[in-house]
Each structure stands twice: as C-alpha cells, then as structure tokens.
Amino acid sequence: MTLIDKRAALLGPNMSTFYDDPVHIVRGEGVWLWDKAGRKYLDCYNNVPHVGHCNPRVVDAITRQAQTLNTHTRYLHEGILEYVERLTSTFDPTLSTAILTCSGSEANDIALRMAEAVTGKRGIIATDATYHGNTTLVSHLSRSNVPSVGFGLGDVIHHVEAPDSYRISDPDGTRFAAQVQAGIDALEASGTGFAALIVCPMFLNEGFPTQAPGWLRKAAEMVRAAGGLLICDEVQSGFGRSGTNFWAHQTQGVTPDIVCLGKPMGNGHPVAGLVTTPEIITAFRTAFRYFNTFGGNPVSCAAAMAVLEELADKNLQANAARIGALAQERLSALAEKYEVIGDVRQSGMVFGAEFVLDRATKAPASHFADVVVNKMRDRGILLSKLGRHKNTLKIRPPMPFGEEHLDLLMETLDSVLAETPVVA
Numbered sequence: 001m002t003l004i005d006k007r008a009a010l011l012g013p014n015m016s017t018f019y020d021d022p023v024h025i026v027r028g029e030g031v032w033l034w035d036k037a038g039r040k041y042l043d044c045y046n047n048v049p050h051v052g053h054c055n056p057r058v059v060d061a062i063t064r065q066a067q068t069l070n071t072h073t074r075y076l077h078e079g080i081l082e083y084v085e086r087l088t089s090t091f092d093p094t095l096s097t098a099i100l101t102c103s104g105s106e107a108n109d110i111a112l113r114m115a116e117a118v119t120g121k122r123g124i125i126a127t128d129a130t131y132h133g134n135t136t137l138v139s140h141l142s143r144s145n146v147p148s149v150g151f152g153l154g155d156v157i158h159h160v161e162a163p164d165s166y167r168i169s170d171p172d173g174t175r176f177a178a179q180v181q182a183g184i185d186a187l188e189a190s191g192t193g194f195a196a197l198i199v200c201p202m203f204l205n206e207g208f209p210t211q212a213p214g215w216l217r218k219a220a221e222m223v224r225a226a227g228g229l230l231i232c233d234e235v236q237s238g239f240g241r242s243g244t245n246f247w248a249h250q251t252q253g254v255t256p257d258i259v260c261l262g263k264p265m266g267n268g269h270p271v272a273g274l275v276t277t278p279e280i281i282t283a284f285r286t287a288f289r290y291f292n293t294f295g296g297n298p299v300s301c302a303a304a305m306a307v308l309e310e311l312a313d314k315n316l317q318a319n320a321a322r323i324g325a326l327a328q329e330r331l332s333a334l335a336e337k338y339e340v341i342g343d344v345r346q347s348g349m350v351f352g353a354e355f356v357l358d359r360a361t362k363a364p365a366s367h368f369a370d371v372v373v374n375k376m377r378d379r380g381i382l383l384s385k386l387g388r389h390k391n392t393l394k395i396r397p398p399m400p401f402g403e404e405h406l407d408l409l410m411e412t413l414d415s416v417l418a419e420t421p422v423v424a
C-alpha cells in the first residue's frame with residue numbers, strides 16, 4: 001500500500017496534498033527541506049516555520065520547558081504573562097490584553113464572538129476570496145469553503161468584492177470602503193445588524209494586491225462610524241513579514257479592535273491567539289464562558305517567546321524588507337522577458353507574479369500557474385499559487401530566506417518559464 005493509499009484508508013478521502021507528485025518530507029533545517037530519498041528542496045512557501053525549520057532557539061525552549069512543566073492556565077504560571085506582556089508591546093498601547101489558543105481558526109472564531117458580545121449584533125463582512133479558518137463559524141467567511149450541508153450561518157455573513165489592484169482601480173481604498181458601507185447597510189436592513197469587518201490587512205489569500213500605505217483607513221472609519229469592530233487576521237501577514245512594520249495593519253494606518261494570530265507564532269508548535277483591548281476582552285468574558293485546555297500552556301508560551309527573541313536578535317523584519325525589495329526587482333526583470341507575467345507584487349517576505357494569457361485582456365492563466373508550480377517542485381523549489389483565479393505565484397518563505405536563496409529561486413523560475421508554453 002502506498003503512502004497516499006494509506007492516508008486515504010486511515011484519514012479519509014479528499015485529504016489534500018501539494019503537487020501532482022506529492023513530496024514525502026522527512027527533515028527540515030532553516031529554509032531547506034529533505035525528502036525520504038535525501039533530495040533537498042528550497043522552501044519558498046511555508047510561513048509556519050517563521051524563523052526557520054527546526055530553529056535551535058525554539059527547539060531548545062520547547063525542550064527545556066517540557067522537561068520542567070506543562071499544564072493548563074487554571075494553575076498560575078509566569079510564562080503566559082511574560083509572553084503576553086512581550087507580545088502586546090509590539091502593538092498600539094490600546095491593544096494590551098490577549099487570549100491564547102491552539103490555532104488561528106480558534107482565534108478568529110473567538111474574535112467573531114467578541115464582536116457579538118460588544119455590539120449585540122451578528123452580521124460579519126468579509127471579502128469574497130478570503131480564508132479565515134475551519135471552525136463551523138469562520139468556515140462560512142470563505143465562499144470557497146462553505147459546506148453544502150451545515151448550520152446555515154451564511155445569513156449572518158455579507159461578502160464584498162476582494163481588492164484587485166491589477167484589474168480594478170482603487171488607489172486609496174475608496175471603492176472598497178463604499179462596498180463595506182453597502183454591506184453594513186444591508187446587514188442592518190435585514191435585521192441581523194452589523195458587528196464586524198474581518199480582513200487580512202495584506203489581503204494575502206486574495207492575491208496580496210498592491211496597496212498604498214493607509215489603504216484600509218477609509219473602510220475602518222466606516223466600520224467605527226457604524227458601531228462595529230475591525231478585526232485584522234494577521235495569521236499570515238504578521239510577525240514582521242511585511243518588512244515595513246511588525247504588523248501589516250500598521251502599514252495600513254489602522255489600529256484594529258482585535259488582531260488574530262496563528263501559524264508562525266510558535267514556529268510550528270500549535271500556539272495561536274488574539275490581542276484586543278481590555279474593554280472588549282471584558283465584554284467577551286462576561287458574555288461567554290471560555291476556556292482552552294492547551295491554549296497558553298507553558299511549553300507553547302516558551303516556543304512563542306523564543307520566536308519573538310529570534311526575530312529581534314536576527315533582525316528578521318529588516319531582512320524581509322530587503323529581500324522583498326530585491327524580489328520585486330528580479331520579478332520585474334522577468335516580466336520584461338515573459339509576456340505571461342501580467343503583474344508583479346510584493347509585501348516584504350511575500351512576493352509573486354500573476355500569470356495571464358494576454359496582457360490586454362488580463363485573462364488569468366490558471367492552468368499555466370499550476371504547471372509552473374509543479375515544474376518548480378520537480379527542480380527542488382517549493383511554492384504555491386493563490387488568488388481568486390489561482391494564477392498568482394505564492395512565494396512566502398521562512399523569514400531567514402536570504403539573497404543566495406532568492407538567486408536560486410529566480411534562476412530556476414527563469415528556466416521554467418523559458419521552457420513552458422503558455423496554454424489556457
């Protein structure tokens with residue numbers, strides 16, 4: 001029985017894998033992964049090992065704490081307090097409290113319940129090309145993820161068109177803000193009422209469109225004027241990845257009411273959470289009884305603290321800004337060479353190119369993107385694709401990704417583009 005067959009037998013059908021020929025990974029170090037046959041791959045995709053696969057500082061912190069104590073937060077322990085104090089120091093002073101969970105899905109789920117507790121309403125606005133997790137509630141935020149059977153929570157969700165800087169002109173966010181206002185009006189008119197707008201401030205799943213600093217400010221003003229909360233899902237965009245700021249919402253010129261965190265927080269250890277104001281967390285804890293056995297346990301907090309220390313000591317936010325700028329230059333040079341590249345964009349250590357069949361019509365080359373991703377995998381480069389049309393390369397490597405790694409990535413991409421015909 002193959003590994004794929006065994007997965008299906010033991011884990012059920014439709015267990016997703018990457019690539020036409022899935023990779024059997026057995027080891028990681030820094031920005032590198034190795035498969036069972038000993039082949040080495042450059043990881044240009046994974047943001048979970050935020051400070052590098054098997055980072056020694058994080059591994060040591062987990063090991064030392066696991067050898068000492070690991071229990072839940074109903075016992076007193078300094079670790080969670082020291083971590084939350086260090087974490088919240090990276091935010092606006094108003095965002096001074098936190099709840100720790102095990103996943104970003106849980107954090108987003110709590111954020112939506114906080115919005116209901118504060119406003120007394122349930123209506124949520126999200127974009128029509130986003131993803132915020134897989135609990136029953138947050139799964140309904142993603143149009144591509146809404147189940148054919150379920151609890152019918154779609155009535156409380158209003159979707160607005162995701163920003164698309166390549167096809168739709170909205171240089172200062174006015175158009176998006178108008179859609180948010182229309183969504184607020186619709187939710188209020190329906191009797192559901194408006195509670196919150198939830199967005200990734202980098203709009204990463206939407207294809208991380210190019211946006212001027214402060215682009216989200218007008219939509220935030222409309223949310224506040226309507227008495228709702230602004231929730232920023234920084235699961236992918238946070239912890240210095242944008243390069244310009246530690247949190248992407250800071251680049252957007254807004255201070256959210258709630259910021260949700262996840263994947264990179266513990267460098268692969270399952271720790272996540274959210275940061276908010278004392279007033280909001282009090283309203284939530286008054287309205288809901290909430291406890292998470294594993295959230296904020298001593299080992300998780302040790303891993304998360306080690307990530308913050310590594311980011312600071314290695315100056316990885318500055319590295320993200322520098323490598324992102326170089327990546328923009330290299331991708332732009334490839335765009336001059338290959339007509340299939342319709343647009344190039346980057347936000348620090350997130351960069352990519354949108355493939356089109358024709359630059360005049362901007363028709364998406366989704367199949368071509370899939371072919372390129374698989375050919376890159378065959379040459380030892382792991383990346384993916386995303387966006388509404390799944391035609392934009394998603395290059396989101398661990399933060400220690402350096403110039404020599406960028407060289408290998410771009411040289412390989414150049415070679416693949418040169419040999420791959422553009423077909424619909």
